[in-house]
Amino acid sequence: MPATSVPRNLDVDRLLSHHRLMWRIRAFEEAALQANTEKLVLGAIHPSIGQEGIAVGVCSNLNRDDILSSTHRGHGHTLAKGADAGAMMRELLGREGGTSHGKGGSMHIADFTVGMLGANGVVAANIHITAGAAHAIKLRGENRVACSIFGDGAINRGPFLEGLNWAKVFELPALFVCEDNGFASTTRTAAMTGGPGPAARAEALGVPAVEVDGNDVLAVDEATREAVVAIRAGGGPRFIVAKTYRLTGHTASDPAAYRPKDEVDAAWRDDPIARLAQTLADAGVKGMTLAENERVAKDEMDGVYADAKAAPWPPLSRGYEDVQDAGDPRQGAF
Amino acid sequence: MATLTYAEAGKQALAEEMRRDPLVWAVGEDLGRGGVFGQYKGMVEEFGPLRISDAPISEAAILGSAVGAAMTGTRPVVEMRFADFALCAVDELINQAAKARYMFGGQTKVPLVVREPMGMWRSSAAQHSQSLEGWYTHIPGLVVVCPSTPADNKGLLKTAIRSDDPVVYFEHKNIWGLEGEVPDGDVTIPFGVARTAREGRDITIVSWSATVHAATKAAETLAGDGIEAEVIDLRTLWPWDREAVFASVAKTGRLIVAHEAVQVGGFGAEVAATVGEHCFKMLKAPVRRLGSPRVPIAYAPPLEDMLRITPDKIADAARALVKS
Ligand SMILES: Cc1ncc(C[n+]2csc(CCOP(=O)(O)OP(=O)(O)O)c2C)c(N)n1
Ligand SMILES: [Mg+2]
Numbered sequence: 019m020p021a022t023s024v025p026r027n028l029d030v031d032r033l034l035s036h037h038r039l040m041w042r043i044r045a046f047e048e049a050a051l052q053a054n055t056e057k058l059v060l061g062a063i064h065p066s067i068g069q070e071g072i073a074v075g076v077c078s079n080l081n082r083d084d085i086l087s088s089t090h091r092g093h094g095h096t097l098a099k100g101a102d103a104g105a106m107m108r109e110l111l112g113r114e115g116g117t118s119h120g121k122g123g124s125m126h127i128a129d130f131t132v133g134m135l136g137a138n139g140v141v142a143a144n145i146h147i148t149a150g151a152a153h154a155i156k157l158r159g160e161n162r163v164a165c166s167i168f169g170d171g172a173i174n175r176g177p178f179l180e181g182l183n184w185a186k187v188f189e190l191p192a193l194f195v196c197e198d199n200g201f202a203s204t205t206r207t208a209a210m211t212g213g214p215g216p217a218a219r220a221e222a223l224g225v226p227a228v229e230v231d232g233n234d235v236l237a238v239d240e241a242t243r244e245a246v247v248a249i250r251a252g253g254g255p256r257f258i259v260a261k262t263y264r265l266t267g268h269t270a271s272d273p274a275a276y277r278p279k280d281e282v283d284a285a286w287r288d289d290p291i292a293r294l295a296q297t298l299a300d301a302g303v304k305g306m307t308l309a310e311n312e313r314v315a316k317d318e319m320d321g322v323y324a325d326a327k328a329a330p331w332p333p334l335s336r337g338y339e340d341v342q343d344a345g346d347p348r349q350g351a352f
Numbered sequence: 353m354a355t356l357t358y359a360e361a362g363k364q365a366l367a368e369e370m371r372r373d374p375l376v377w378a379v380g381e382d383l384g385r386g387g388v389f390g391q392y393k394g395m396v397e398e399f400g401p402l403r404i405s406d407a408p409i410s411e412a413a414i415l416g417s418a419v420g421a422a423m424t425g426t427r428p429v430v431e432m433r434f435a436d437f438a439l440c441a442v443d444e445l446i447n448q449a450a451k452a453r454y455m456f457g458g459q460t461k462v463p464l465v466v467r468e469p470m471g472m473w474r475s476s477a478a479q480h481s482q483s484l485e486g487w488y489t490h491i492p493g494l495v496v497v498c499p500s501t502p503a504d505n506k507g508l509l510k511t512a513i514r515s516d517d518p519v520v521y522f523e524h525k526n527i528w529g530l531e532g533e534v535p536d537g538d539v540t541i542p543f544g545v546a547r548t549a550r551e552g553r554d555i556t557i558v559s560w561s562a563t564v565h566a567a568t569k570a571a572e573t574l575a576g577d578g579i580e581a582e583v584i585d586l587r588t589l590w591p592w593d594r595e596a597v598f599a600s601v602a603k604t605g606r607l608i609v610a611h612e613a614v615q616v617g618g619f620g621a622e623v624a625a626t627v628g629e630h631c632f633k634m635l636k637a638p639v640r641r642l643g644s645p646r647v648p649i650a651y652a653p654p655l656e657d658m659l660r661i662t663p664d665k666i667a668d669a670a671r672a673l674v675k676s
Binding site: 116139153 | 444459543544590591
């Protein structure tokens with residue numbers, strides 16, 4: 019098993035905290051897959067198993083009042099930003115007490131109390147939202163950062179050009195992170211992407227870009243740290259491309275038959291959690307401690323799932339709430 | 353009271369709101385030089401380029417970033433230049449701005465105003481002349497505003513800026529220069545309250561935006577024929593003042609809805625259907641809609657004029673209804 023990169027000043031506590039959070043994300047996704055198998059997840063979910071290193075490496079450099087926006091594959095990012103796992107699972111099951119009272123589901127999980135401005139059902143839409151959040155931060159003269167995490171498929175939509183250009187011309191405190199897992203749904207992204215790729219496109223817009231191994235949580239952590247320091251110093255937007263692989267199908271119901279088995283097997287040998295565990299073991303952390311992190315995370319998410327199953331449906335009155343202030347949404351109702 | 357043009361009234365509303373609230377800001381192409389219709393003239397000098405901000409020609413980013421900025425504690429006013437160009441930002445308005453509050457379970461609101469200069473003026477052809485207000489009334493979450501006078505442009509724009517809902521704000525290009533009395537200072541006009549532009553007992557003409565002026569001209573002509581038409585300016589299409597329309601129809605028993613937009617699937621259909629559902633027994637004649645034929649807008653003046661809803665067309669329709 020390859021380990022991660024090893025920073026000069028190895029901070030074992032920080033690594034252990036990464037390890038715990040990566041396991042919490044994995045265990046959440048596994049519980050969600052279980053719920054999907056039991057037909058309790060009502061809509062599509064997009065697991066982030068295999069991509070936990072990016073969520074954790076990026077979000078561990080964001081403060082609670084920094085902004086994050088995410089995609090359809092947003093569970094890991096949202097957890098890493100500090101959202102409540104229980105409310106998230108209830109949302110997946112469409113229940114009262116979910117992050118959106120069961121009105122949004124997996125693709126619209128948000129937690130504004132931790133600056134998480136939402137997953138998004140429209141590929142690339144969150145790029146503009148983050149640019150705008152960064153714009154507001156600048157107008158208000160605050161020292162916060164707005165971050166957007168999106169897939170490699172998103173770079174072929176307009177918001178990638180318009181949003182990065184926007185962040186550059188206004189020199190906004192924005193961090194853009196592209197999770198390059200090689201696929202956009204069932205299609206290999208490279209087959210549908212012209213030119214030398216996301217980093218070159220960002221550089222062409224004047225946004226400094228770096229590429230990192232997204233399965234090396236410490237490399238992501240370090241690249242993000244450097245980017246965020248530069249952004250907070252007023253250096254304008256930064257771009258990170260993190261190479262990774264999604265270890266499951268595109269959705270919970272996608273068997274991903276379009277990928278050869280040896281490719282997937284090789285990817286499992288590059289599992290970001292196992293790589294961090296190796297680094298920790300090399301640093302002398304006991305196997306027992308690492309196993310404990312895994313067990314605690316699984317217990318937590320088992321509890322979260324049990325709690326969500328027991329939660330009631332939202333009352334019908336919720337259906338008319340939070341549409342808008344002006345006008346009566348019941349006009350013309352049954 | 354001061355006499356202002358429709359464009360100046362909008363500028364006064366925005367300037368007053370920007371002085372009142374430092375979190376209000378405007379962004380759009382060419383705003384630093386006053387905007388393409390001069391409706392921001394002189395504003396950058398007072399408020400600076402951060403708050404009267406130029407933008408790249410990126411309508412989707414203008415609107416999409418406004419959504420993020422609105423969710424992060426500011427109140428953006430975005431300029432789309434022409435309603436036609438706002439179509440480059442449909443996802444940002446419909447899927448993001450209009451939906452965020454609901455799909456995030458009330459965790460956020462999106463207080464932004466989208467200014468969309470609309471309608472026919474002269475020879476601007478198919479991509480610079482459209483009236484698309486009806487589309488947006490179909491979208492839960494949006495407010496739709498169509499002022500017809502300088503006073504309303506001031507009062508409604510102020511209300512739009514203070515609203516926590518995303519507001520699609522249609523200013524008609526053909527009346528930028530229209531002058532009228534505008535109240536001084538902080539006078540706002542609530543959404544959903546129609547204005548009776550003229551009182552009458554024989555027929556109700558419901559309209560909005562520039563077509564209100566065609567309707568009042570028609571009413572003057574009709575008065576010469578002994579027909580007293582009541583002209584109701586809806587001012588806002590969502591929410592819209594159903595009660596004012598019902599009350600007028602109860603009095604007159606006849607209804608024309610006149611608008612510049614294509615008649616098929618236009619907001620006139622909503623007004624007509626609602627009156628049909630609620631006022632059937634009060635009607636002395638069938639409800640009549642007047643809107644543009646379902647044809648793109650042409651460049652050559654005779655072809656363009658053929659599509660316009662003129663005072664004559666409205667008056668003819670009214671005479672026919674009163675006779676029937
Ligand atoms: C505008 C838009 N087009 C298409 C889709 C359908 N869709 C959902 S996810 C996805 C693939 C996205 O790929 P990528 O951005 O690489 O993210 P990943 O799924 O790999 O995390 C597609 C095509 C969508 N949600 N939005
Ligand atoms: Mg991808």
